[in-house]
Amino acid sequence: MxxxxxxxxxxxxxxxxxxxxxxxxxxxxxxxxxxxxxxxxxxxxxxxxxxxxxxxxxxxxxxxxxxxxxxxxxGGGGVIPAAGPERWRALTVQALADGLGDAAVRLVRERQRPEAERHADLVVRQTAALTAGLDVLEADVPIGARFQIGEIAVAAQLAYFDGRAVIDWRPGRPRLAAWFEAASRRESMVVTAPRQA
Ligand SMILES: N[C@@H](CCC(=O)N[C@@H](CS)C(=O)NCC(=O)O)C(=O)O
The missing domain is CATH 3.40.30.10 (Glutaredoxin)
Incomplete structure (x- = not known):
């Protein structure tokens, strides 16, 4: 592949x-x-x-x-729960994390525009999505007992927030910060860490 x-x-x-x-x-x-x-x-x-x-x-x-x-x-399964409420929960957490990523990428692209050409309404709306989504994750930690699709999606996005200085998300979210600290030490996260371009 x-x-x-x-x-x-x-x-x-x-x-x-x-x-x-x-x-x-x-x-x-x-x-x-x-x-x-x-x-x-x-x-x-x-x-x-x-x-x-x-x-x-x-x-x-x-x-x-x-x-x-x-x-x-x-791979024979294990990353996406096969059935039951945990499947829908995991897929919804993935959707939330991916949505945060969409908002973050839009903000990063917007910041790359000359200041005079930036759209304040876009920045306000995407920042609101980031803030609300992060608050939901803070309230939900531990997101799941295992490192499955929801947790993986969240960890990938939080790492992107740090890598691109998208948002200072840790203040007021100590549980999410502690969870991410541990998640970042997983081998799968370490070996996929981006090289700054
Ligand atoms: N919904 C897509 C989002 C992928 C995405 O937005 N990728 C960005 C890079 S982080 C991209 O390729 N953007 C190019 C573009 O939007 O034209 C997915 O989950 O794969």
Missing amino acids: QLLYSSMSPFARKVRVVAHELGLTERLALTLIDPWTDEALRADNPLSKVPTLRTDDGLTLYDSPVLCDYLDVL
Whole structure:
């Protein structure tokens, strides 16, 4: 399999952590690509987003939840709860974390614009999503007893917040901060840590 990714992408990191947790790292070839500038990506993914996965059986898959689902099936399961309330809870936590990532990426892109061209309403709305989502996570810690898709998605996004200085999220959220400290020490998080680009 070939994963088209960028090293800073929190969505790609989530997929790489999932692969590691499932013991699939050896089967995953990594190809760096810049989704913002490299039009070649569009041949695989018309949205030109990372992560995008080329599977060994000729499929091209995108959107990170689909990739995580694919890897979980390939790896015999364990990262996405198979059934019951814990499945829906885990997938919803993943959706929350991914939504935080969408907001964060939009904020980072906005900050890269000249100050006079920034949209204050966008910054206010995306920051509100970040604040509210982080508060939900703080109230929910421990998110789950195991390091499954919800926890992996949250850890990948919190690491991105730090890497890009998106938001100073620790003040007022001591439980989430302590949880992230421990999560960051997992081997899957350590080996997938981004190289600053
Ligand atoms: N919903 C997508 C989001 C992926 C995403 O937004 N990736 C960013 C990089 S972190 C990207 O490729 N952006 C390029 C663009 O939006 O044009 C997923 O979960 O895979």
